[in-house]
Amino acid sequence: MLHIENISKTFNPGTITEKLALHNVSLHLAPGDFVTVIGGNGAGKSTLMNSIAGTYPVDEGRITIDGTDITKWPEHKRAKYIGRVFQDPMMGTAAGMMIEENLAIAARRGKSPTLKWSSSADSRQHFRELLMSLNLGLEDRLESKVGLLSGGQRQALTLLMATMAQPKLLLLDEHTAALDPKTAEKVLSLTDKIVKQQKLTTLMITHNMRDALKYGNRLIMMYEGHILFDIDSEKKKNLGIKDLLAMFEKAAGSELNSDSLLLS
Amino acid sequence: MDLVIATVSQGLLWALLAIGVYLTFRVLDIADLTVEGSFPLGAATAATLIVAGYHPLVAILAACVTGMLAGVVTGILCTKFKIPALLAGILTMIALYSVNLRIMGKANLPLLQQDTIFTIWNLGMDKMMTTLAIGAVIVFVVALLNYWFFGTELGTAVRATGFNPHMIRANGINTDNMIVLGLLLSNGLVAISGALVAQSNGFADVGMGVGTIVIGLASVIIGEVLFGTRSFKNCLISVILGSIVYRAVIAIVLQMGMPPNDLKLFTAILVALALSMPLLQARWNKIRKGGR
Numbered sequence: 239m240l241h242i243e244n245i246s247k248t249f250n251p252g253t254i255t256e257k258l259a260l261h262n263v264s265l266h267l268a269p270g271d272f273v274t275v276i277g278g279n280g281a282g283k284s285t286l287m288n289s290i291a292g293t294y295p296v297d298e299g300r301i302t303i304d305g306t307d308i309t310k311w312p313e314h315k316r317a318k319y320i321g322r323v324f325q326d327p328m329m330g331t332a333a334g335m336m337i338e339e340n341l342a343i344a345a346r347r348g349k350s351p352t353l354k355w356s357s358s359a360d361s362r363q364h365f366r367e368l369l370m371s372l373n374l375g376l377e378d379r380l381e382s383k384v385g386l387l388s389g390g391q392r393q394a395l396t397l398l399m400a401t402m403a404q405p406k407l408l409l410l411d412e413h414t415a416a417l418d419p420k421t422a423e424k425v426l427s428l429t430d431k432i433v434k435q436q437k438l439t440t441l442m443i444t445h446n447m448r449d450a451l452k453y454g455n456r457l458i459m460m461y462e463g464h465i466l467f468d469i470d471s472e473k474k475k476n477l478g479i480k481d482l483l484a485m486f487e488k489a490a491g492s493e494l495n496s497d498s499l500l501l502s
Numbered sequence: 503m504d505l506v507i508a509t510v511s512q513g514l515l516w517a518l519l520a521i522g523v524y525l526t527f528r529v530l531d532i533a534d535l536t537v538e539g540s541f542p543l544g545a546a547t548a549a550t551l552i553v554a555g556y557h558p559l560v561a562i563l564a565a566c567v568t569g570m571l572a573g574v575v576t577g578i579l580c581t582k583f584k585i586p587a588l589l590a591g592i593l594t595m596i597a598l599y600s601v602n603l604r605i606m607g608k609a610n611l612p613l614l615q616q617d618t619i620f621t622i623w624n625l626g627m628d629k630m631m632t633t634l635a636i637g638a639v640i641v642f643v644v645a646l647l648n649y650w651f652f653g654t655e656l657g658t659a660v661r662a663t664g665f666n667p668h669m670i671r672a673n674g675i676n677t678d679n680m681i682v683l684g685l686l687l688s689n690g691l692v693a694i695s696g697a698l699v700a701q702s703n704g705f706a707d708v709g710m711g712v713g714t715i716v717i718g719l720a721s722v723i724i725g726e727v728l729f730g731t732r733s734f735k736n737c738l739i740s741v742i743l744g745s746i747v748y749r750a751v752i753a754i755v756l757q758m759g760m761p762p763n764d765l766k767l768f769t770a771i772l773v774a775l776a777l778s779m780p781l782l783q784a785r786w787n788k789i790r791k792g793g794r
Contacts, residue, residue, distance in 0.1 A: 291672070317674035330672070332665035336733075339658055340669075348674040351655035399673075 245299030318348030513746030523718025539598025544693025569693020
């Protein structure tokens with residue numbers, strides 16, 4: 239499905255702030271894989287995700303989705319295959335527009351916009367049904383501006399928007415990190431439900447080891463711009479946080495020093 | 503009564519400028535100074551064509567097209583060449599000064615004795631009422647077209663680009679194209695406004711663009727404050743009414759004896775005050791709460 243071959247990315251090359259963010263990273267995702275990604279600050283998790291999404295170009299390497307080479311594609315063109323939810327609840331929706339308008343845009347992800355009126359009675363009914371599945375009462379608020387929603391509601395809506403046009407790949411970049419624990423839990427279980435229902439190939443960054451172990455069928459740990467280890471579904475089932483830490487120390491040759499990762 | 507009719511019709515003719523400024527300043531979230539050049543560009547194009555014997559409607563359509571081109575230039579400068587939008591607009595505006603002189607061949611082109619959009623049809627009304635009626639029809643049609651366009655998939659994408667470029671890119675839309683399209687539409691409207699004002703005033707002048715951005719902003723802000731921003735439709739109506747109220751304010755202060763030379767200063771202060779209002783209000787609330 240997703241094939242990443244030896245991608246590298248250096249920020250600010252040739253300057254004092256030069257930073258090698260990704261170093262020869264390769265990763266293959268089979269259709270339906272739900273991979274959780276953990277790692278400390280600066281490990282390259284977000285860079286990996288942004289490289290796949292095309293937020294910036296990679297320096298070297300190749301990225302293909304279903305055999306299509308997308309390495310040189312601009313961000314908006316890749317959106318045809320990729321649905322995304324960001325860490326910042328503000329980033330996935332247009333706050334000043336109605337829920338209905340946001341959904342209408344997402345429903346046509348990857349298609350060229352036409353001069354057809356953006357919403358119809360049919361689409362509205364469809365949106366209502368989709369919103370009903372979120373269980374947040376949003377189905378009666380199609381004409382509310384998204385800016386009026388809470389962070390959790392916005393992330394749930396963004397999740398719906400990212401998945402409603404069946405993406406080949408779903409990218410979740412710490413999409414619950416900005417939410418309170420209870421809301422985060424809700425959005426995560428909703429994520430799990432949607433991913434399983436649609437059998438979506440998914441890459442989810444999380445800063446929470448427990449969530450990384452609980453969700454998905456694969457887990458990768460990143461460290462200093464490369465993938466430290468890749469745990470498959472059989473091994474993952476019986477793994478605890480302590481095992482993860484031990485594996486990290488053995489592979490990296492140092493102790494894991496990320497508070498956010500350890501404390502959560 | 504005459505003054506009221508004159509004020510309203512001036513407000514209507516300038517309302518297209520206000521809608522244009524609204525499209526960039528609010529919808530795209532860009533302060534586009536191209537306006538100061540595309541307004542006289544529309545006037546110059548229309549006046550020149552009318553003097554050359556073309557039908558005023560043709561002249562207005564041609565003005566619209568030249569304005570759109572000006573918008574595209576600014577759009578390409580700021581998207582393809584990454585020049586900050588403010589500077590890109592200034593560059594186009596300065597360039598247009600020369601272009602406008604080229605089009606007219608001189609700094610001022612009178613339209614005396616020429617057929618204009620306000621004289622070709624005999625509606626059985628005097629000149630002022632005709633201006634009002636034709637202005638109202640044009641504004642109504644333009645507002646309706648805007649309402650339709652910004653409700654379509656393409657128009658929604660343009661609006662979303664202004665609100666959140668990340669979101670719209672993640673949904674597969676090329677934001678560069680949307681920005682160029684927005685600037686194109688905005689400056690097309692501004693040029694039509696220039697063409698209408700020139701025909702109403704009876705001349706086109708190379709200097710008539712000075713301060714138009716501030717007039718547009720004043721209309722947008724006055725409209726938003728007085729008439730609301732609930733939806734896009736609401737905003738459109740607000741901006742049109744804002745333009746009329748702005749003309750009324752100007753008429754009133756002139757009646758009260760303010761020298762016309764001070765008008766631009768007055769407008770600038772008005773806009774500066776309105777733009778700093780949210781911050782001043784927050785400070786004021788804080789002080790009041792602190793006092794308790």
